Amino acid sequence: MSVRIGRSLIGPGQPVYVIGEIGLNHNGDVEIAKRLIDVAAESGAQAVKFQKRTPEIATPEHMRDVERETPWGTMTYLEYRRRVEFGEAEYLEIASYAMRAGLDWFASPWDVPSVEFLERLDVVAHKVASASLTDLALLDALAATGKPIILSTGMSTIEEIDRxxxxxxxxxxxxxxxxxxxPMPAEEANLRMVETLQRRFPGVPIGYSGHERGLQISLAAVALGAVAVERHITLDRAMWGSDQAASLEPQGFEHLVRDIRIIGDAMGDGVKRVFPGEEAPRAKLRRVLA
Structure with a gap:
């Protein structure tokens, strides 16, 4: 079964749906967000994704007053969350820019008011962050939208995923x-979970959201049958922010998308045949004909 998100179908037999996860790597700057949208578009991705929070709801109580050193000075964690959060005007600008770049855009809402906020902007889909997988009130609000939902399964048991x-x-x-x-070490990738999820949820498209350094693990996920790939992108991994180190810089993301497309072309249909490029070697080298 395939799921349509914006301009694309996601599922077996379709081009892998590549999402450039901008998240909070824009550091509250719309111009950085636009440059990252350009990176995704020029690399050949189909979508970009952000994160949307209501800071007063989504910030854990015990973290609110913790002081943090930031590029804008020392501030509490709650003040920092407010500082990097985009409002409606910024998202309207981002939405228009992404649309002109030929990309779908959507976000991970971390609370119910953020779902309502994104619905007012008519996003094409919603993403559930791994941290929100057990937030049943949030899941109910997302299900009620009727929009396609992408659900990440990190930090979760199989029973929590079932629920x-x-x-x-x-x-x-x-x-x-x-x-x-x-960033994720290779020994924690557990890529065979792609096949486990395929068996457990037949008909549901299964993808891969990666937080590793490099490209190899994401490419292996595609070879195992992942039909969507999401990776964090950044202009420079040395930029300030907690997700930057696990992100791909522009050239790395471009190479990832290029290699995903090559793998897609190479997978074939599993039907054995003699290809046109084999005809001349067959005629020249095969001594005994069947």
Whole structure:
């Protein structure tokens, strides 16, 4: 089964749906967000994704007053969350820019008011962050939108994933295998979970959301059958922010998308045949004909 998000179908037999996860790597700057949208578009991705929070709701109580050193000076964690959050005017500008670049855009809402905020902007889909997989009130609000939902499964047990899928339904669902280590070491990738999720949820498109350094693990996920890939992108991994180190810089993201497309072309249909390029070597080298 395929799920349509914006301009693309996601599922077996379709081009891998590549999402450039901008998240908070824009550091509250719309111009940086636009440059990252350009990176995704020029690399050949189909979508960009952001994160949307209501800071007063989504910031854990015990973290609110913790002081943090930031590029804008020392501030509490709650003040920092407010500083990097885009409002409606910024998102309207981002939405228009992404649309002109030929990209879908959507976000991970971290609370119910953020779902309502994104719905007012008419996003094409919603993404559930791994951290929100057990937030049943949020899942109910997302299911009620009727929009396609991409669900990341990091930091979750299989029972928690089952419960979330039951809550969301499978009609417009894409599941993403993920491990929520930043950056993720290779020994925690557990890529065979792509196949496990395929067996457990037949008909649901299964993708991969990666937080590793480099390209190899994401490419291996595609070879195992992942039909969508999400990776954080940044202008420079040395920029300030907690996700920058697990992000791909522009050239790395371009190479990832290029290699995903090559793998897609190379997978074929599993039917053995003699290809046109084999005809001349066959005629020249095969001594005994069948």
């Amino acid at each position: 979330a899928v039951d809550r969301l339904g499978t009609d417009r669902l894409v599941l993403m295998h993920a491990t929520s280590s930043y």
